[in-house]
Amino acid sequence: MAFDFNRRSLILSGAALSAMAGTSLLGGCESLLQKIQNRPTRRGTQSLSSTDPVWSVYRAAVSAMQARQAGDARNWTEQARIHLDHCPHGNWFFLPWHRAYLFYFEQICRELSGDDGFALPYWNWNQNRSIPAPFWSGVLNHPRSVNSSSTLPDSWVGDTVLNNILALTNFTQFASGPSTTQRGFSFSGSLEATPHNNVHGWTGGDMGTYWSPLDPIFWLHHCMIDCMWWHWNADLGNPNTNDPGWSNFTFSNNFVDGNGNPVDIQVISTVLMPLLSYRYEPCQIGGDTMLEMARRDVADARRLREFLEAGAEVPTRLDDSVVLDRGLVAMIGEPVRSELVIPAELARQALDGRAPHLVAELEGVRPPADESFFVRVFLNLPEANAQTSTDSPHYAGSFGFFEDPDAHAGHDAGRAFRVDLTPGLRRLSQAGRLGNAVAIQLVAVPMPGREPVAAPAMPIQAVRAGLLPAVRTRFDERE
Structure with missing residues (x-):
């Protein structure tokens, strides 16, 4: 069962992590702690065989969404329309918006497939340069400009370019520039401009447009982008900006939850999602190896939560x-x-x-x-x-x-x-x-x-x- 991101739950999560660091558990925190400790794992496609059960669940979820009536918020096309109508690109809301988008889409997949433990896989294009085999047949297939043997070049997703991106310490150069509005144009930083944009353009078809979520590979591509953000924060110790124009910004009337109910979410809530609601299977990204959050002790997890919530002052001007x-x-x-x-x-x-x-x-x-x-x-x-x-x-x-x-x-x-x-x-x-x-x-x-x-x-x-x-x-x- 995943962690539900509302304000009360976020407050309780802080209490839960604090309680974990003490000598005893506070009443009412046990079930919350269990949810955090047992949160679903997003696994890399490089470790999944073509017959892994995760593909059957994903296919079932996609089929169920495609079968829903037009106008239903959980219909496949309506989910893609969210991206068309609301997605921010070229500004610092790019990463948190897409994290929330993935989070609620994953909830819908669980609800419609009946698998409460489902987690989206991520396509680690650093280790697997071709679109994974399951996406070339059945409901996961989609018209594209590339074929099953096409490979992404080193200059977009190779070790050197990803190492250089992960070595950045300034949030705006890593994650894109400041904006006061959700879709205002600022500038694209390194993560968005190079691996993100080029994988979209290279894949082609709907992936080359804002209707890109119509292609089932979209969600795995963005899980990889999200994974890199989490790795940059949690493993490499880099802070997000503490600018209230970023952290306090609310995505209003953009998303629906697993039951199709409209939800609003603040940016600051998204920074805790991989700590509280899901985790990434460790893998190699460039010259770095992701750490497994389950191996962190309780005090470290609490400190990480405080670090993520605090952010830091980030210069934006040259x-x-x-x-x-x-x-x-x-x-x-x-x-x-x-x-x-x-x-x-x-x-x-x-x-x-x-x-x-x-x-x-x-x-x-x-x-x-x-x-x-x-x-x-x-x-x-x-x-x-x-x-x-x-x-x-x-x-x-x-x-x-x-x-x-x-x-x-x-x-x-x-x-x-x-x-x-x-x-x-x-x-x-x-x-x-x-x-x-x-x-x-x-x-x-x-x-x-x-x-x-x-x-x-x-x-x-x-x-x-x-x-x-x-x-x-x-x-x-x-x-």
Whole structure:
């Protein structure tokens, strides 16, 4: 049985964890403690055989939703419509909103399948680069741009890129930028811009639109994104922001519970979900191994809850920010025709550790209508093109697009992306190819195996560079 997230339950959970750390259990907490200790486990697809019972339960739940009448809140299409109408992208509500979405969808799966212990699996695309076999037959199959043998590239989900994302300490660079409204455009951080967006675009079909939950693989893809957030918080000890504009924000009239009843939920409630309501099976993500929460002692679990609820002050502005150029256009396969030269002092500070992150911010990016290409970023390689290897020491990262004009009609100001240049800068320095100046090259690259069908041009309003301060608060340093 999963933990139910309402305000009273959250207060009781704090009391329960406190009681667990004492010498005795307080009356009324025993059943709550049992729920927490026995919460369902989301298992990685890499550890599941094609005949594992979890697939039968998931198929039964999907079939039951598809069979419900149109207009029923638990109907398969109506569940996808929630995403179309409400999903935030390109701002810091991206992670908590999708966590809540998964949480309530999982409740519906349990209710309609009759399996109270069901937990969604997660697709660990770092370890399993192809869409898992169960999604190529029966009710889990769906029209896509890829096939069962297609594989995701290292530059999106490989060890190096995920290690660099997990090494970030600033919540906004990890999780996307601040916004005062649920669907306001800020900027996409590293987790959203690279693995999240590119997996959506690569998969194609409905997965390339805001109707993406119509494809059953959507839910497992987002479980992996959620798993990385939890790993970043709980295992690596990084805090979320303590900005009340984030933690106190309420998602109103977005979701329904397992019985189809409307529910509202605050962002702060979502940060405790993996601690209280479900857990992730340990696995390898890049160079890290997830820890199993069941192995934590009670006092540690209580401290973790306090840490997650407290958050930390997170800088969002770039220090010493300078505009490198305005009014750029990227053409497919060619570097942007502009001298995007970073001031030497910014590069020097990033290399000597005074400012851990040298960040490039692209503003007013007009993405392609069909998401048939993504963007690679190189340093000091003016001849870079679509064929340039991402193994080159000049390669600094990439970002992709996840757009749906139908969901954001009238919003034509473009998107913003922040790219952490520091790992690439250090790699270039170690290879002895840094030189006296650092220039950025942006190359629009077609999706693997696909030809763009839209106009092969991507306008960019401005490119700037600056230093993003690190966040020093860590879970493993708290008493």
